[in-house]
Amino acid sequence: MLILAATPIGQAADASRRLAEVLASADVVAAEDTRRLKRLAAELGVEVGGRIVSYFEGNEERRTPELAAMLVEGQTVVLVTDAGMPSVSDPGYRLVVAAIEADVAVTAIPGPSAVLTALAVSGLPVDRFCFEGFLPRKSGERMRALTELVAERRTMVFFESPHRTEVSLRAMAEVLGEDRSAAVCRELTKTYEEVARGGLGELVEWAAGQEQGVRGEVTIVVGGAPSDSRTYAPEDLRELVAARQSDGLSRKDAIEQVAGETGTRRKDVYDAAHS
Template sequence: MTSSGVLVLAATPIGRVADAPPRLAEELAGADVVAAEDTRRLRRLAADLGVEVGGRVVSYFEGNETGRTPQLVEALQAGERVVLVTDAGMPSVSDPGYRLVVAAVEAGIHVTAVPGPSAVLTALAVSGLPVDRFCFEGFLPRKAGERSRRLAELAAEPRTMVFFEAPHRTGATLAAMADAWGDDRPAVVCRELTKTYEEVRRGALAELARWAAEGVRGEVTIVVAGAAPAAAVDTDPASLRAAVAALERDGLRRKDAIAGVARQAGLPKREVYQVVHVEREADDDD
């Protein structure tokens, strides 16, 4: 049975209050419950919008998502309208919300959204890089080794990639990207999007890494061009094994290297797997 309650994911401005979607004020005023990543920011936002939050206000952030989610689902099952807001942008996109959406869907509750500002789409649109196909990769791992492995996995990604990054890690991340993907890969760093000191800096990864090494301030979104089409791989066993070995040396796990070579060669993964492992088994027998 479908509940009469509704979960509303409400986008909030990423910079200027004037960018708030018109429905945001209406939803804040009419909600039975407003779950906010930061209740103080919510109060300031409501004051700037000239609206009084009508319902109960509860906190909903990374530290209490697990415990708070069942409480909010109970409110939804009781027929209440719950509005979820985060500090900026769309809830659940690198922000709290995903757990609540999953729980609401599993409980048969209607989930809707107030569309609005998005750092991902804004950065992509102004980047000047291809927008016909793209992927959002969120934040990269903080540890250098894990970050390098993740970048190696994305080395052959043909789509434009969008990342979030903390300002104090931006220089190191751009340098790691240059190491993994080449100094000349085109990229764009978007800083403080839609705010007073907005900056969009375009260039090659190595150039941007040198610029960011001096320090970056504000909210950062990085957009990077996808990999150029790879040269065709010969399908004879020796060439397939050599191509897999080359990707492994670049840091890819074997299964990811096999998948990449299979795509380039237009072969099923299992066929490349068999070619690689037959040779390794033969070497072991020797």
């Protein structure tokens, strides 16, 4: 059996009893960081009984077949990452697929989640949401990814590294609007937990005002697009595309951006632009 085990995102005391039990009894424990695993086990007063192997982004592709073979042999493999649930923006997806293809049982030990914790404390609607993970590092790709989300009605959750938080917030403010409600959740459940709430423009100022820069683990929650029942006439769409092209966008990118901004089907914008 493959067991995906959620680990604490901050406080070791948040670990479940089941996590301690499987760490002690599993044949193999695959860890994103073996040192962190040993430190967590010590804090839980648990001695890992089985073999410990590393399983991180750099060796995930190579190690997956090895772990899959152990599963086929009948061994129980527990997969843990540095924090939260394995495979959610962390190593694990490849191993889950390999286990399923080998007809090996896959289960999970639920636990702390930065996504759900950030949603809960953000103060933004949580009835419908989507998880977008990390934005692209390159500026152009990041802007295109955000443009695709302009008309997204659901609350959006992003992970971000501390040194790119201000850059990402600036991009969000530019594409989604400075007044779009959002929350930056930093160091969730840890000693220096902080949740900064406000419009994206305000949060850019907050990030820029951090003397030592934004620090710690960061989760950004952004409100969805406001409901807009407006129907755009073809001539309006054509003018919007032309305006984006005059700003330097290619026709293709201009069509994509207008479709996202107006919530109009891309085909309708394309037809209007070429009419």
